[in-house]
Amino acid sequence: MEYKEPHTNGALAAICTNLSKACDKQMRPTEAGLFDKLASYFSQSAGVAGPVSINDLDANIAADTESGYIAVESRAQQVGDRGALRCVTWGKKVTAIHKSVLVRYAKQGDALMEGSNLYVCEACGFIAIAKEVPGLCPICKAPASRFTKI
Amino acid sequence: MHAARNIALCTKDCLCLFVCPTGATDTENGQIDFSRCLDGCRLCVDACPSHALYLVFDRYPVKPQKDAVVASALDNLLESKVKQELIGTALAQGENGGAKLAKAIAHSNRVLAEDCAREARYILPQGSETRKLLTELLGRRGDPGFPVDAVEQLLELLQ
Numbered sequence: 001m002e003y004k005e006p007h008t009n010g011a012l013a014a015i016c017t018n019l020s021k022a023c024d025k026q027m028r029p030t031e032a033g034l035f036d037k038l039a040s041y042f043s044q045s046a047g048v049a050g051p052v053s054i055n056d057l058d059a060n061i062a063a064d065t066e067s068g069y070i071a072v073e074s075r076a077q078q079v080g081d082r083g084a085l086r087c088v089t090w091g092k093k094v095t096a097i098h099k100s101v102l103v104r105y106a107k108q109g110d111a112l113m114e115g116s117n118l119y120v121c122e123a124c125g126f127i128a129i130a131k132e133v134p135g136l137c138p139i140c141k142a143p144a145s146r147f148t149k150i
Numbered sequence: 151m152h153a154a155r156n157i158a159l160c161t162k163d164c165l166c167l168f169v170c171p172t173g174a175t176d177t178e179n180g181q182i183d184f185s186r187c188l189d190g191c192r193l194c195v196d197a198c199p200s201h202a203l204y205l206v207f208d209r210y211p212v213k214p215q216k217d218a219v220v221a222s223a224l225d226n227l228l229e230s231k232v233k234q235e236l237i238g239t240a241l242a243q244g245e246n247g248g249a250k251l252a253k254a255i256a257h258s259n260r261v262l263a264e265d266c267a268r269e270a271r272y273i274l275p276q277g278s279e280t281r282k283l284l285t286e287l288l289g290r291r292g293d294p295g296f297p298v299d300a301v302e303q304l305l306e307l308l309q
Contacts, residue, residue: 014263125261
């Protein structure tokens, strides 16, 4: 059978780590390990061409904010897809945080992170620049245990 | 349907051990012995004072398909988040503060990408869309380094 799925290798890596986490939650460690194996293959085959700068993120953030999330949200409202609406609600806020962090970094440079740590919420992707891990995620209300220190 | 234990919540009150009719809750690895667990019995789930036990289907019923327009809009977002993840990963190579921030942005975008994948169609490992993807991935057999054995095992294990 010819491979026809439209996903890039980078997307396939994310699809596979998502399915690995789903298997973990269903207490299926063997299946989780197999999805992780596929995810590492796809991660190794993914990458960006040429030199990149932090400004390259701006165009994608703008497109997500101005059209990407709106396209999902308007259709999800029409068909009553509350799961997709939840994804939009969190994702839009996290994307706005990315934008504000990048604006602040452009102004302050490395001083932005001085004396602070970086934490990412594993549930929604919220980024905290703080001395201590947040007690509660301000976007999705996940507890401190769901944060990863970078 | 069998019980599963979230070991992070288990407080070792061990009520499950004493209500289980088959001994499936008493194992050396802390997980329920799914093969001995009685379908839908749920005695341990109701008895556990720490809510560390829950029920999981052995075989999943067919789930209604996602709306095609929602799914394709989420596919576009998924690709955008992955692109941002890859930009972040490329920028995260050094040791300076910017590299650390790029790493956090890459990590955050992976979480966002996974959420898009989940809501587009790949929420359940047992779902028909996951199966379809795995079946299509068999077509990559022969690509250098592609772990086709993992795909075959998943198709076997996830029914």
